[in-house]
Amino acid sequence: MNDDQERAILAVQFRGLDGMCVGCRAWWSRLVPYPCWQVEWATSRQARTIMARYLGVRA
Template identity: 80%
Template sequence: MNGEQEQAILAVHVRGLDGMCVGCHAWWSRLTPYPCWQVDWATSRKARTITARFLGGVR
């Protein structure tokens, strides 16, 4: 996985006016409350990468 994949997920899976995930509704016709599991996954991966860089684990 790379940062581009997480960014793509976060760009598409946004909160709609009704509080549902726009990406889930557009791609799979699911009415999923925001944040969906894709957003949870992408934000945790992004946080993990930032923490590793801060602590010196990733160069």
């Protein structure tokens, strides 16, 4: 995976006014509370990449 794929997920997966994930509703017609598993995955990947850069380690 690369940063662009993580950013694409986070661009469409966000909290709606009702507290549900907008991307899950639009793509799969599922009512899923935000944050959904895609958001959790993408944010954890971003955090891992940022920490690896900070420590000077390849992720």
